[in-house]
Amino acid sequence: MAQNPARRAALTDAAVDVLAEQGARGLTFRAVDARAGVPVGTASNYFAGRDDLLDQTARHIHHRLTPDPVIIGGLLRAPRDRALVTALMHDLVRRVEADRSGYLALLELRLEATRRPEMRARLTTTLREQLEANIAYHLDEGFPGDRETVVVLYLAMTGLLVEHLTLPGVLGADALPALVDTLVARTVPEA
Structure with a gap:
């Protein structure tokens, strides 16, 4: 898994936006990559799978609302x-x-x-x-x-x-x- 913390934060921020706009069914690695403005395949290098992306996004939301x-x-x-x-x-x-x-x-x-x-x-x-x-x-x-x-x-x-x-x-x-x-x-x- 890639370890750039700033990139990971940008990807989880993008995941938050995708969830808010499209719902959980619209949350794909491709949608996150597009929202974050990164090359296709980037999110899959940072998250072990969709469940990992969902888990980290949930935790990131609480960080954003701190x-x-x-x-x-x-x-x-x-x-x-x-x-x-x-x-x-x-x-x-x-x-x-x-x-x-x-x-x-x-x-x-x-x-x-x-x-x-x-x-x-x-x-x-x-x-x-x-x-x-x-x-x-x-x-x-x-x-x-x-x-x-x-x-x-x-x-x-x-x-x-x-x-x-x-x-x-x-x-x-x-x-x-x-x-x-x-x-x-x-x-x-x-x-």
């Missing part, structure tokens, strides 16, 4: 209360809106996992690790609420983001900020 340390650093200067959790959820929405393709690609991977048990197991592990890391971070940082609070917040935000990115007219784009505020207010206890 909070900006400067923004998070600024937010974390505030007291550990519901207002801070609200600000963090608004930052999450901002990041997802900025990388719409990344989140849509993750949705495509979820759908593909419903049809492929081996992929379901791997994606479940990846998403479970992310959720556990979020729970640990919430508790370690002293945010209000407990493990269950984080799980409910995760489920509510996931549903809100799916609705917003796939059918924004259902809730209305202007309603999103107020919905995030309401969601946090009803999920996270006061400090």
Whole structure:
């Protein structure tokens, strides 16, 4: 397998775009090569097979959606209360809106996992690790609420983001900020 990290990142970025635009069925090495603007056959030199490409793309999506340390650093200067959790959820929405393709690609991977048990197991592990890391971070940082609070917040935000990115007219784009505020207010206890 080829080891150029920059090329691998460019290929996984291209895979994210292909997934978001064409779905999992459109994700081929040839489509990734074309999207990345590299010679045909390049992606097959970097990934052992389609499953490897899907796995690495799933992990790469989480990397792309990682909070900006400067923004998070600024937010974390505030007291550990519901207002801070609200600000963090608004930052999450901002990041997802900025990388719409990344989140849509993750949705495509979820759908593909419903049809492929081996992929379901791997994606479940990846998403479970992310959720556990979020729970640990919430508790370690002293945010209000407990493990269950984080799980409910995760489920509510996931549903809100799916609705917003796939059918924004259902809730209305202007309603999103107020919905995030309401969601946090009803999920996270006061400090």
